[in-house]
Amino acid sequence: xxxxxxxxxxxxxxxxxxxxxxxxxxxxxxxxxxxxxxxxxxxxxxxxxxxxxxxxxxxxxxxxxxxxxxxxxxxxxxxxxxxxxxxxxxxxxxxxxxxxxxxxxxxxxxxxxxxxxxxxxxxxxxxxxxxxxxxxxxxxxxxxxxxxxxxxxxxxxxxxxxxxxxxxxxxxxxxxxxxxxxxxxxxxxxxxxxxxxxxxxxxxxxxxxxxxxxxxxxxxxxxxxxxxxxxxxxxxxxxxxxxxxxxxxxxxxxxxxxxxxxxxxxxxxxxxxxxxxxxxxxxxxxxxxxxxxxxxxxxxxxxxxxxxxxxxxxxxxxxxxxxxxxxxxxxxxxxxxxxxxxxxxxxxxxxxxxxxxxxxxxxxxxxxxxxxxxxxxxxxxxxxxxxxxxxxxxxxxxxxxxxxxxxxxxxxxxxxxxxxxxxxxxxxxxxxxxxxxxxxxxxxxxxxxxxxxxxxxxxxxxxxxxxxxxxxxxxxxxxxxxxxxxxxxxxxxxxxxxxxxxxxxxxxxxxxxxxxxxxxxxxxxxxxxxxxxxxxxxxxxxxxxxxxxxxxxxxxxxxxxxxxxxxxxxxxxxxxxxxxxxxxxxxxxx
Numbered sequence: 001x002x003x004x005x006x007x008x009x010x011x012x013x014x015x016x017x018x019x020x021x022x023x024x025x026x027x028x029x030x031x032x033x034x035x036x037x038x039x040x041x042x043x044x045x046x047x048x049x050x051x052x053x054x055x056x057x058x059x060x061x062x063x064x065x066x067x068x069x070x071x072x073x074x075x076x077x078x079x080x081x082x083x084x085x086x087x088x089x090x091x092x093x094x095x096x097x098x099x100x101x102x103x104x105x106x107x108x109x110x111x112x113x114x115x116x117x118x119x120x121x122x123x124x125x126x127x128x129x130x131x132x133x134x135x136x137x138x139x140x141x142x143x144x145x146x147x148x149x150x151x152x153x154x155x156x157x158x159x160x161x162x163x164x165x166x167x168x169x170x171x172x173x174x175x176x177x178x179x180x181x182x183x184x185x186x187x188x189x190x191x192x193x194x195x196x197x198x199x200x201x202x203x204x205x206x207x208x209x210x211x212x213x214x215x216x217x218x219x220x221x222x223x224x225x226x227x228x229x230x231x232x233x234x235x236x237x238x239x240x241x242x243x244x245x246x247x248x249x250x251x252x253x254x255x256x257x258x259x260x261x262x263x264x265x266x267x268x269x270x271x272x273x274x275x276x277x278x279x280x281x282x283x284x285x286x287x288x289x290x291x292x293x294x295x296x297x298x299x300x301x302x303x304x305x306x307x308x309x310x311x312x313x314x315x316x317x318x319x320x321x322x323x324x325x326x327x328x329x330x331x332x333x334x335x336x337x338x339x340x341x342x343x344x345x346x347x348x349x350x351x352x353x354x355x356x357x358x359x360x361x362x363x364x365x366x367x368x369x370x371x372x373x374x375x376x377x378x379x380x381x382x383x384x385x386x387x388x389x390x391x392x393x394x395x396x397x398x399x400x401x402x403x404x405x406x407x408x409x410x411x412x413x414x415x416x417x418x419x420x421x422x423x424x425x426x427x428x429x430x431x432x433x434x435x436x437x438x439x440x441x442x443x444x445x446x447x448x449x450x451x452x453x454x455x456x457x458x459x460x461x462x463x464x465x466x467x468x469x470x471x472x473x474x475x476x477x478x479x480x481x482x483x484x485x486x487x488x489x490x491x492x493x494x495x496x497x498x499x500x501x502x503x504x505x506x507x508x509x510x511x512x513x514x515x516x517x518x519x520x521x522x523x524x525x526x527x528x529x530x531x532x533x534x535x536x537x538x539x540x541x542x543x544x545x546x547x548x549x550x551x552x553x554x555x556x557x558x559x560x561x562x563x564x565x566x567x568x569x570x571x572x573x574x575x576x577x578x579x580x581x582x583x584x585x586x587x588x589x590x
Contacts, residue, residue: 007047008153012039027074034075039082046083050090056136058129059093062086097130134173137165138180145190147425148482148499155429158481163202170205181210185255193499195247197482200226203247207254215260217307222250224308225264228293229271235289241501246271265311269318283319287312424496426549428486432474433545433558435487436588437570438521439577442491445517449510455580457493463581466492468504473514474541476534479503486547490554493581527569539563550587558590 014031018024051057064085070077131139140154141162150157169177184190185206195203204219211218226243233242249270258266268290272283291312298305438445446452446466457463470488471480479502489496518533528536544559567590577586 007044009040009043010152030075031078034078038075038079042079042083043086046087046090050087051094056131056133057094057097058131062089062093064089100129134169134176137169138176141166142180142184144483145184145193146187147423147497148193149425149428149486150483152427152429155431157483162481163198166198166202167205170209174209178209181206182255185210185251189497189499191251191255192248193482195244195251196499196501200243200247203251207250211254211263212257213260215263218263220304221264221308224294224297224304225268225290227297228290231293232286232289242271242275244501245274249274262311262314265314268311269315272315272319280319284316287316287319424549428547430484430487430545430547432471432484432487432541432543433556433590434540434543435470435474435491436556436558436574436577436586436590437540438473438517439491439574439579440572441517441521442579445513449507449513451510452581457581463492463494464500465504465506465510467494467500469506469510469514472506472511473518474537476537478506478511487545487556490547490582490584490586491577491579493579493583524571525566525569526571527566553585553587555587555589558588560590564590 012035014035016027016031018027064082066078066081066085069081140150140157143149143151144162166177169180185194194206204222207222208214208218215221226246229242229246246267249267252270253263253266256266268287272287275283275286291309294308295305298308443452443455446457451457451462451466457466467485467488468478468480470491471484472478481502482500485500486496488494489498489500494500515533518536522528522531522533522536531539539561543561546557548555548557574588574590577588578584
């Protein structure tokens with residue numbers, strides 16, 4: 001039950017004892033209508049009168065006993081007594097919470113966020129307490145960074161809302177916000193989620209906030225290296241977001257307190273190790289490619305160029321193999337498509353662009369597991385705690401879509417699901433619960449667009465695209481914040497606690513087939529044959545729901561609407577869902 005964006009009630013239970021059974025049904029209907037139409041406004045008025053602004057009071061539970069009600073004017077009697085008792089109890093809860101707050105000042109050095117291990121109803125955070133406006137938002141942000149979800153009282157929050165909140169906290173409470181991020185971003189999962197979910201301008205702002213000591217020219221140099229990486233990425237890792245991995249390395253290095261003069265040396269080293277497996281020659285190639293792009297871009301500013309190039313020699317020395325392997329390095333650099341010398345004016349010779357085009361064409365035609373031109377075969381790193389690179393599917397025209405996990409540096413593949421990423425809430429509120437309607441079609445749908453084969457996703461990158469594609473089906477949006485995707489993750493077999501990238505390119509064919517899928521569902525559901533795809537999305541897909549963890553599975557309770565009577569004519573069952581790639585059973589109550 002939600003009155004407005006300020007005062008919210010998670011659950012309201014009305015218990016009536018009626019002496020006359022014959023009138024029970026009538027009274028139940030009367031009070032159901034009363035609660036739906038009037039009770040929320042009554043509670044809102046009382047809270048406005050009693051509570052102060054700029055405060056956030058969490059009340060775990062409030063029981064109000066109205067005793068006997070008059071049989072004449074029952075609703076009016078209920079309203080009068082309820083207003084009085086609710087006001088009295090609310091003042092009592094506020095007084096006790098204030099006393100508790102005065103005895104123990106609340107800071108975010110040790111946040112009391114037990115949403116992470118328990119259901120909302122029995123968590124200590126849900127017990128009565130006050131939070132300042134800033135601590136309220138930090139609580140929500142902490143929960144999102146650690147779980148990828150939002151608490152029930154923040155379900156209306158949008159992605160841009162979180163960005164605005166963080167920016168405001170950095171500007172208004174820099175010390176408290178610095179302390180918060182220094183604690184959260186030391187942990188791999190929150191750090192990765194932060195990088196995957198927020199824009200680069202915000203990432204730079206937070207890195208500058210937490211970095212101690214701060215490198216000189218931090219913002220300018222970050223942009224320069226990122227521009228170089230984005231230019232060389234299509235040549236070595238088509239479709240892979242290497243820039244995100246660079247950002248993760250930058251955030252991690254900032255958290256380590258790396259001295260300013262070696263900051264970017266450490267960032268580049270971690271990025272190179274994260275991008276490439278044990279193939280030393282390929283690491284050298286990639287590092288050389290980045291160096292060439294940086295040299296070209298900074299040619300007109302020799303001071304800038306010298307500063308940007310200074311990390312490369314120590315990074316190259318760090319990844320240099322023994323003499324037996326190293327003897328081929330000079331040859332590899334000469335054969336690299338980027339080995340063309342720099343002209344006297346500091347620009348690349350015109351022939352380089354053609355070299356790049358020819359090289360790119362060779363890469364696109366090659367299988368991802370084949371060696372790049374002039375390098376050793378690409379082989380995934382093996383570790384008992386990591387997943388090897390999955391089968392990449394048919395050889396012709398396939399590109400590299402999955403990056404290798406490097407456990408030692410804490411840098412992981414973008415778009416990889418593994419167990420143990422972090423806590424998961426027992427109760428998760430969602431706004432796209434109606435997606436379960438199309439579950440029988442998903443197997444054929446994902447196979448048609450090339451995401452799955454033999455009932456399994458071909459790669460984890462395809463699984464990630466499937467998660468986002470389901471949101472495109474539900475809302476028509478091509479990007480989605482992670483807190484909109486819990487149901488999508490379950491339906492695609494993605495670990496609920498595992499971070500996922502907010503922006504993933506969806507192939508045109510997949511978007512076209514999505515529209516075909518919706519039209520097919522409408523066609524086979526006789527009751528909806530005259531319904532447009534847009535109406536179907538808003539009426540059924542975009543439905544509030546609650547995911548609840550059971551012993552070994554998940555249960556979804558879907559909000560009911562008047563036109564749900566049409567579900568009786570749905571040709572297939574939606575009560576139990578378990579697709580071949582799903583790791584748990586999903587039970588649906590609708």
